[in-house]
Amino acid sequence: xxxxxxxxxxxxxxxxxxxxxxxxxxxxxxxxxxxxxxxxxxxxxxxxxxxxxxxxxxxxxxxxxxxxxxxxxxxxxxxxxxxxxxxxxxxxxxxxxxxxxxxxxxxxxxxxxxxxxxxxxxxxxxxxxxxxxxxxxxxxxxxxxxxxxxxxxxxxxxxxxxxxxxxxxxxxxxxxxxxxxxxxxx
Numbered sequence: 001x002x003x004x005x006x007x008x009x010x011x012x013x014x015x016x017x018x019x020x021x022x023x024x025x026x027x028x029x030x031x032x033x034x035x036x037x038x039x040x041x042x043x044x045x046x047x048x049x050x051x052x053x054x055x056x057x058x059x060x061x062x063x064x065x066x067x068x069x070x071x072x073x074x075x076x077x078x079x080x081x082x083x084x085x086x087x088x089x090x091x092x093x094x095x096x097x098x099x100x101x102x103x104x105x106x107x108x109x110x111x112x113x114x115x116x117x118x119x120x121x122x123x124x125x126x127x128x129x130x131x132x133x134x135x136x137x138x139x140x141x142x143x144x145x146x147x148x149x150x151x152x153x154x155x156x157x158x159x160x161x162x163x164x165x166x167x168x169x170x171x172x173x174x175x176x177x178x179x180x181x182x183x184x185x186x
Contacts, residue, residue, distance in 0.1 A: 006089045007090040054172040065112060069116035091133045093141070097156055098156040
């Protein structure tokens with residue numbers, strides 16, 4: 001089983017904000033797969049789906065961003081999933097909008113949600129898929145990340161979401177995140 005977690009904050013006030021891009025990419029996957037987050041447990045909303053004979057669990061934590069590790073730890077423990085089969089989607093201030101970075105076993109880069117996950121599961125040996133939201137030049141960081149995406153921003157993000165979906169498809173066909181990453185980046 002592969003566990004796919006999108007990071008964000010629950011609540012109407014956080015919908016379509018830059019900090020919730022992890023939720024948005026999971027929503028994109030669910031729409032493509034024609035499934036819904038139909039279960040609530042483990043401090044998250046989640047669903048199980050089969051893609052090319054591989055099992056996936058898609059989740060959106062119901063805790064605040066900075067406590068995302070609670071959800072991830074509970075899911076990995078309950079389903080006996082190794083961290084190598086975890087894929088986490090998050091926002092990244094250090095990447096321009098429309099860019100992304102994939103890394104296994106990398107630092108959280110100052111992202112509190114990723115830091116909490118790594119702390120709770122006692123490793124950073126999982127796939128970090130960081131989606132660029134850009135860094136504001138003249139705004140407060142908190143106001144910026146909690147700001148809403150524009151229509152143009154969404155058009156730019158759609159390319160990244162398609163790339164992320166392609167990665168999930170490649171993982172399902174190869175059953176290996178490392179092999180899928182090498183094919184995605186070729």
